Amino acid sequence: MVRLLRELTDPLIPRFSPGRARLRLGDNAAHYPDAAAELEAFARPLWGLGPLAAGGGTFEHWELWRRGLAAGTDPGHEEFWGAVTDVDQRLVETAAIGLALAVAPEAVWDPLSGRERDDLAAWLLHAITAEPADNNWQFFPVMVGLGLDRVGVRFDPAPNTARLDRLESFALGGGWYSDGPTDQRDYYVPFAMHYYGLVYAALAGEGDPGRARRLRERAAAFALDFQHWFASDGAAVPFGRSLTYRFAQGAFWGALAFADVEALPWGTVKGHLMRHLRWWMERPIRDSAGLLTLGYGYAQPALAEQYNAPGSPYWALKAFLPLAVPAEHPFWTAPEHPARELPPVSTQPEAGVALMRCEEGRQVIMLSARQHHTWVRHGAAKYAKFAYSTFFGFSVPSGSWGLEQGAFDSTLALSDDGVHWRPCEVTRDATARDGLLHTRWAPWPDVEIETWLIARPPWHLRVHRLRSGRDLLSAEGAFAVNRDSPARRSAAGPGHARLDSPSGLCVIEDLGGARAGRLVRALPGTNVLAPRTVIPTLAGGHGPGEHWLACAVLGLAEAPPGAEWPEPPGREAIPDLPGGGPTR
Template sequence: MSTDDRTGRPINNDRDDLGRQVLDLVAPLTSRFSPGGGRLRLGFNTAHYDQAASELEAYARPLWGLAPLAAGGMDFEHWELWRDGLAAGTDPDHPDHWGAVFDRNQRLVETAAIGLALALAPEHVWDPLTGRQRDTVAAWLRHAVTVEPNNNNWLFFPVLVGLGLDRVGVAHDHDANTARLDRLEAFDLGRGWYSDGPTWQRDYYIPFAMHYYGLIYAALGADQARAGRFRDRAAAFAQDFQHWFTSEGVAVPFGRSLTYRFAQSAFWGALAFADVEALPWEVTKGHLLRNLRWWESRPIRDAAGLLTIGYGYPQPHMAEQYNAPGSPYWAMKAFLPLALPAEHPFWTAKEAEAPPLPEVSTQPQAGVALMRCEEGRHVVLLSAGQRNQWARHGAAKYAKFAYSTRFGFSVPAGTLMLEQGAFDSTLALSEDGLRWRPCELPDAVSASDGVLHARWTPWDDVEIETWLVARSPWHVRVHRIRTGRALHTAEGGFAVDRDLPPNRVDLGPGRARLDSPGGLCVIEDLSGRREGALITALPGTNVLVPHTTIPTLKGELAPGEHLLACAVIGLEAAGDDWPEPPAWESIEPLL
């Protein structure tokens, strides 16, 4: 195995290295099967679904990596565990029975990985089964094809089950899956983007779900016309999605399900699986491998080697209500190209560095603009109009103004005091200076040429228009506030690691500046009305580091109409002088 000359860490530069990574991730799981074999028990379940579904999830999700491993001809010595588990879990007379799949139920989610395993590795999970075992597996999966999924990426789950049943010769209702595929294609937004159902969300579910499953269908499905459309949309999407990664492979943390971690780069391997050369193979390969290398350097596994719930470190506080101990193994989706032979051009290509890209990429279908800073080593995503009312911390995951590969973003630990709210990259408002409301449910208005515009209404008599202007490495925020009540305001810059002592701090009228080994953040008030402060956020609120300080502008507003404007920058390091923000005169004509 080759190593990086700079760090000494292994480089995943060929399929054998990725295969070893799959085995390393799966090794701690093999001793945790139930005595009957149908359940994989990784810890205490706090998700909204029942214990049987949680243990099915832990059983099934490693198959996203194991099935491609087998299809590519690589050895795994514990297939009997998953084969016995499949037989036991689908047998209604077995103590480890998973229970029947029903409408909009978590069990349906996990059937997709089983369907892929049947499609790619039937010799390990189907062929050795007895006749009765095949009957119970087939009956359980055939029933799964009849239930109603949620009206979003879930529609793909019975489609993947159908691909597996087709491979092993089990009849099922193809017409139902055709209707589901038709409905999925209706979510096409153009330029390669989908919506994840009839929602506002444009997040990693587009690459690691909508496109990922579509590309599996493109490679294995029978409808070649549909397969061609899936390929074409994925090729178009790749042009936008490459902007979400730094030149060092770090993806912007944004949206829900961040505990799936390196699933965020699974799209690149899925392109290869479906033979879509959207970018040169050496570039596609680089996007996948650099991201996997970055994740190897993060403390995301516990002492037993199990993947933890969290993002940059174990952080249950940021999880969604559907995260159980096995949920992080969705990350195994990144290993799909292991199913390809070593002779495939994806594997024979030499990994290329990230290509140069424009400093600003506006992506109107997603309502975002991405800025490349510091020669591509830092990416900032500006967001307007994204919203999520039902996922835990949905406002923080979608409705903040900026998301950073270097500084991440923060989720609240309460609404009393700014320290609890952890209001980085947003504007928070309060009537009493104690209870705060940030931007939560914006309405999208426009995204064009690096300028985003949204409206939001924190109270019935408070209306706000917000403009975000990309001026890499700065971004400018402008708020027109019409309020019927007196308000306190607090607007945060990026959250900076406070475990590293600062080099210098500059606070005063109209500015909050912090320069430390953890990075530089400056927030400058262009409207001249606010005072700089440093807010010590509660621990465990930021998704990348556990302890942060947030440079913040604070002020007060009387009832009436007001204009607030600020410029924000985050960098790895600064020179001797504080960076100068864009002039207001260059911003005002854009609004």
């Protein structure tokens, strides 16, 4: 882990500005100004460098960051970052500085001059009084407070106490949080809500024992669910926003070690984090200079949110928190354990998902019916698709004209003109129990769809009750398959679309038989794991009135032996549904 951290930070060194307060990694296309973007790139490496120093690791470039802290917080310096204000990107980045002060003051604070310390303290104190967004951001001033407390800077703790109380109000039970008063249950739960909570429990637990106990207990409970999000090779289910933070997905496992929470055997916790890092290091996620790129499985700027600048991916360095843990801790001394054998289906109602372990754990498929996120770029694709796979990923649109631009894998898209398509975007009335998910959505005022998702590993079934006041065309996609490997065989015809290639096998079967299969070649750069894909799809036409649609979907990393296509579950696999369900 130390070697990897240095591999990731060494390419940053030539990119420092003359005053060392900014890292210029590329052109900023985020909604915040260049000064904040370059602060972001400067601060985020501290998520790894602070723990490295805390654990006794050496780093020969600390002076660059110390000079940058001095210049960036000096109002008279040309590289001054600007004051921290309400709901400000600068507030986000103060959290990494707070952690570094809290765990490694000898590397960050002690070598500064008296005036430099005063400037840094005064700048950080703005974060204590600034108003954060009402979600995981409430933790940022708390992290700053941990750092200031460690170096002896006095401040009023009352605002942070109120923020901690507010954060605890987001607890849902079962170890889950919402990310604010919303329906969001994504990676911000492990790499933000739990991560910061475990840091607080470890560093402030003696003074706040009741809260520290609750934070640890919730994290231990959450681990039992979160382990289902990872395949046996370390891949995590790609889902939700901020995927460009990449191996921050696994940061929760290291935070357990930092707070000494043995939620699972230490060898199992260690295995989750190490396999995850190894999986990422096999992906082309760095450019020719060694810098982390915007994207997920490869450089894919179209995936980025409006709050992603060139330095944003370095939130991934949160995964290095266990470097602060002593070498004799059982996290380090325990033998690394392989992934545990887990049930084939884990339904997690707090998140509105069911996770299927397929191919003996080599692939995890998440069925999702609860969530939506309308303000982030490609929010419908990131939250409201029906299935997300560790092997096939998911796709985001590259335009609004036709199925090829829409890249409608793992969703049902509808059109009233044959050109512009509307997939599931905003869900409501969602439930999840015993491998059965249900939701409602309405792409037009006179069109309502009720959708049921049924986990039958390795297959999943989808049933839709479509009530429409207009003529519609439909296109329902299976998984997107990498098309850079020539297909061994393919078939598309009445009631089916199938593809078998070295990059995986994918089948979608219409259980009603009325729709026609086709293979849609999505535009390049749409899928988060493979740059060029083809999507087996069922297409149909529907007049005004009520229609029942049902299909079975299969995606396998490895095709089973034999010349026959896998046989899908029959209609008997569909449970009784309200309104009678599809005709049997």
